[in-house]
Amino acid sequence: MQITTINIVLQYMLSKAQSKHIRSLTQQKFREQHQQFVAEGSKIATEWLSSNHKILKIIANKEWINESINLIAKHPEAEVVEVTEQELMMITSLQTPNHVLLVVAFPSIVPFPTSANKWYMALDSIQDPGNMGTLLRIADWYGIDHVLCNNHCVDIYNPKVVQSAMGAHIRVVVHYTDLELSLKQLKLPIYAAVLGGNNVYDFGRTDSGVLIIGNESKGISDTVLATATHLVTIPRKGGAESLNAAVSAGIFCALLLPQ
Amino acid sequence: MQITTINIVLQYMLSKAQSKHIRSLTQQKFREQHQQFVAEGSKIATEWLSSNHKILKIIANKEWINESINLIAKHPEAEVVEVTEQELMMITSLQTPNHVLLVVAFPSIVPFPTSANKWYMALDSIQDPGNMGTLLRIADWYGIDHVLCNNHCVDIYNPKVVQSAMGAHIRVVVHYTDLELSLKQLKLPIYAAVLGGNNVYDFGRTDSGVLIIGNESKGISDTVLATATHLVTIPRKGGAESLNAAVSAGIFCALLLPQ
Numbered sequence: 001m002q003i004t005t006i007n008i009v010l011q012y013m014l015s016k017a018q019s020k021h022i023r024s025l026t027q028q029k030f031r032e033q034h035q036q037f038v039a040e041g042s043k044i045a046t047e048w049l050s051s052n053h054k055i056l057k058i059i060a061n062k063e064w065i066n067e068s069i070n071l072i073a074k075h076p077e078a079e080v081v082e083v084t085e086q087e088l089m090m091i092t093s094l095q096t097p098n099h100v101l102l103v104v105a106f107p108s109i110v111p112f113p114t115s116a117n118k119w120y121m122a123l124d125s126i127q128d129p130g131n132m133g134t135l136l137r138i139a140d141w142y143g144i145d146h147v148l149c150n151n152h153c154v155d156i157y158n159p160k161v162v163q164s165a166m167g168a169h170i171r172v173v174v175h176y177t178d179l180e181l182s183l184k185q186l187k188l189p190i191y192a193a194v195l196g197g198n199n200v201y202d203f204g205r206t207d208s209g210v211l212i213i214g215n216e217s218k219g220i221s222d223t224v225l226a227t228a229t230h231l232v233t234i235p236r237k238g239g240a241e242s243l244n245a246a247v248s249a250g251i252f253c254a255l256l257l258p259q
Numbered sequence: 260m261q262i263t264t265i266n267i268v269l270q271y272m273l274s275k276a277q278s279k280h281i282r283s284l285t286q287q288k289f290r291e292q293h294q295q296f297v298a299e300g301s302k303i304a305t306e307w308l309s310s311n312h313k314i315l316k317i318i319a320n321k322e323w324i325n326e327s328i329n330l331i332a333k334h335p336e337a338e339v340v341e342v343t344e345q346e347l348m349m350i351t352s353l354q355t356p357n358h359v360l361l362v363v364a365f366p367s368i369v370p371f372p373t374s375a376n377k378w379y380m381a382l383d384s385i386q387d388p389g390n391m392g393t394l395l396r397i398a399d400w401y402g403i404d405h406v407l408c409n410n411h412c413v414d415i416y417n418p419k420v421v422q423s424a425m426g427a428h429i430r431v432v433v434h435y436t437d438l439e440l441s442l443k444q445l446k447l448p449i450y451a452a453v454l455g456g457n458n459v460y461d462f463g464r465t466d467s468g469v470l471i472i473g474n475e476s477k478g479i480s481d482t483v484l485a486t487a488t489h490l491v492t493i494p495r496k497g498g499a500e501s502l503n504a505a506v507s508a509g510i511f512c513a514l515l516l517p518q
Contacts (some may be wrong), residue, residue, distance in 0.1 A: 047500075107484055130389055137506075140499035141502050143496035144497070145497070166500065171497060234513065237516070238282060238402030240432040242425070243509065244396060250506035254510040
């Protein structure tokens, strides 16, 4: 019989300085200054702790720590703080705090693979954090591992983006870039999601390409649209003026990517 | 030459009682008590004012009233109040108030058409208001004009649902009902969106059916799942554990409904 002993150094109170630091990470300028962001909630924390990402702080209630001891032990470099629900309430950016909050280090920068023959997603000025997270989750589901964003897109480490992406950041690399320039460099078919383009059902599936999704109210900007080789539209049957940006991205992936 | 004079009775200040009443409509119990809800923002207000729905109050800034005078005149029964941005700020449930807020009367109840041969959407315990609104917007886009909800679903007149549905309520009728019972009465193929079911690409399109979408974390409950004739799954290519409920509904509509 083999007995494994797991040693974890536990801290039992959150200092004022720690609280202040964590709360500051709701703001992009502090996230960039410290190269850190926050991931909250049991499901998302489990995803991050199971990955190879560098976890800096694990702040959780007693029950969660007890249940997740093996996962925590995978990160000996992380500071582990056991807190009460009241303490979690002080630092959460969720409406109701959810057992655990992680402080995660920004991943190291990966260059954009301009030569690979696969599918990419390009996001032009996506503003809503929920949409951005959902778009990354779609990319993750369809195995699109590089997403291009212009600088008008919401920051992917915004707490609401992290929340709705459900761990997509772990597998999908996001590049903030000049979209027009980057799209021109890719020698791939470029599909722009627009209203009033060609029926998406008239296109066949292809092994590689780029799907451009535009801003929630203004759509794709003219300069980015000019790089497109195909304008594609989901045919409408009812009365809605448009579909949500993330929903349409999901439908285009289901219809254009290899089955 | 014909000159048309438009007369609108304008009120110039929001009374304390009016403000209090409007703010109370963020709560479901007051919405049900008064049979009223709030629709906010220029785009959504325009949709509602263009419809045949009974509008009770139009509360807007001077510029919006001037631009929308013809639309306002279509609703002589509505109380029109010109307010400042500060006054709008007091009653909005948006983060930044957006020119106009309407108080709308609940539509009259339409019976559920159990005999019609078309597509329906059935929602089992959809909790997130943004998802609910997006699901109604998808139904609206695909011409699904009746949606079934069980009583664990979020209220469709929640301000965030109204916001993300983008006017879908005008064309889509939502029935809160016992899903299990209602689904059994429909003599149609019933497709349950699940993880680990049959590949959706292996099914053909059909002219009529029901698409069941389950709760964001727990999926479809066992009793509702038992009514399904087909378990359908969107094949996964990447690492995400699941897709967002509304995104998967959009993909199923794109693959199962008539093209």
